[in-house]
Amino acid sequence: PVPTTLDEDVVVLSDSDNGPTPVWRPPALEPPLSRDPFGRDHYWFHRPVEANANNAILFFYAYGSDGPDKENPWRIHHGIDFPNPVGETVRAAADGVVLHGAGDGLFQNTASYGNVVFIQHDFGYNGQTLYTLYAHLSRALVRSGERVNAGDVIGLIGDTGNVSGPHVHFEVRMGGDRYRDTYNPLLWMVPYVGHGVIAGRVVDEEGRFIEDAEVTIRNWATGLLLESSPTVTTYVFNDTGSDVQPDPRWNENFVVPDVPIGKYELITTIDGVRIAEVVEVFEGRTSFVELRPPVPTPSTDSP
Template sequence: MVRRLQTIAEQTPQNAPPIFSCGVKCLFFFLSLLFFVGCRQVGDLLLPTAVPLAVAPEIATAQAESHDETVSIVADEIVPDLTPQPTIDARIPTPEGEGIRPMDAEQNYVRSEVPAPHNSEEWRPPPMIAPLSFNPDDHYWLIRPIPSGSRNYDLEWYPFGNDVQADNVPAYRIHHGVDFPNDTGTPILAAGSGTVIHAGSFPSPRNGINYYGNTIVIQHDWQWQGKDVFTLYAHTLEYFVQAGDNVEQGEVIAGVGSSGEVTGPHLHFEVRVGANEYVDTRNPALWIVPYEGWGTLAGKVVDRRGRLIPGARLELRAPGANENLRKQSTYATIIRSDEVWQENFVIGDVPAGEYELHITVADVTYVREVTVLPGQTSFEVISTEFTYNPTPTPRPLPTSLSPVLIEGTPFNETDSLTTTPVPDS
């Protein structure tokens, strides 16, 4: 593989999604009420009026959690009943006046009026079959928690391990999961088989705020590296399972909702390894099976002593192109890496092929030519020639990769990301 290095001074304008204002949210809530009241039952089908179809696509483009207190009104209104019965947002009538079941959720699910054409940016190939491990370090053992035909790929501008990647959106939490924006009621699938260990509200142990809203946690019936693996599904409309239930991979466990602190309906999905704790999340893109013919680009940006550099800018482009296909940063320091890969970035769902990865650290941009292979993780180790002083965290070596030093020395010690450079040992 050819690797080259060049230094580019550039300022890349960032594409910014629309802000989902409270006004729009209130409008959506009102229109949703109109929709559900306006549903009429014909045979076994609920046929919607045209009202929600006109607004649903707009809403589905901008969702994510916010720690802005001003958006907590949704959480206050949707804190669920703590009884073990399936619950549903009390504002939305159901035919029987009680918790709805999976078939009802499917009937309530409103597909987009205009199917995405197969050559559009919206289209994705069918996912491969999980579990999938073309190479021994891969563990694509989970399916997408949203069915094909709905948006089963995550929100690009709020990547795992990153703050929000848009100029006109206020700062969020560092993302410990990935978001799947979808219409309310879209089925949520168990990503793997296992036992439901939680189905209810999920208040923060730190401050009691129910950021996650209605939440389901599955402990899977297999382990990774001798550790338990959990998946978490937040902001659901309701639950179709309860704690203690055994679920199969692909089983409908809930519908997409807006419970908790959100700016629109979406599934927040987490993978937790070792313990069902916030600090034990891992990048779901290393667990969710790729699309047919697509793969995953992962790697680590390290200093000359092999320590991970957080916050380095990453831009994936077609060779020679100026436009970013994807952009994000290396993980924040609080994010944990995969047991084997020890990565600090993952760009998931990339069509197999040749790309340029632009890496910007301290206003200097490197370019590396990368190859993404289908159905597996293509891993890049990007070593800079300067010393960074990270939070000390012991990290074992990966199983099959050794660092490849980028040629050139763009940094002096004084260019280090820290004011207290660590001397070489």
């Protein structure tokens, strides 16, 4: 069998002090959840951290992003990070079997991911196997081969491996257990009561993805920036054979999590031109938006 692979060289995160501060959150909805009328949603997983821990991801290092510093790009992020103090509990996102855990020579004390728990889930999606990965743990508390149920404690948050602040790095892999098999976890974790998710794409006139574009998210009624994720950047692909991947159903190149229901304006700039679209967010669902330059209208003047 092909061995499961980790990321070999994760960039250093900035201090978790810069991350969002813990805030009160409503309870999460119950997985599996798919309220999209066309069946495109697959919110199969719980969040990997406690409800009263910090559930807000490090928005400036989103899935597919190379970080906030344009001069010194970080390694493309294949997961999402929940900054939390060392020792906070990490929980299984769903039922499954621990493929790699405590006592595993390959997946503990790694230079990049530190101590890791890697779970193969009991269910898949469209005939494809689903896996979740939890990295930088101070300790893995389950052993390879152990069965776990959703919500079981599987480890403790730490700062092992290549990090500069304690957090859990969470990945969803599908169809394969390798580094190149990741998808955006934000399209797999159940939203909160009263909240939804925005998935979208920023494309050029021909519909091709524009990489590393910054999208600003404003409440359409109040004009205020979305507090938890005021901006998001589009996925960066670097043709290494281990790129991040858009969801097979949504074909997005950015995702905004934890959006209270309501209308939002998403704004980006393409070739110096401001492009904006309004999207309505519904509870427990993905709303899709495309930001694309308008096709220039031909002049109607007679020659």
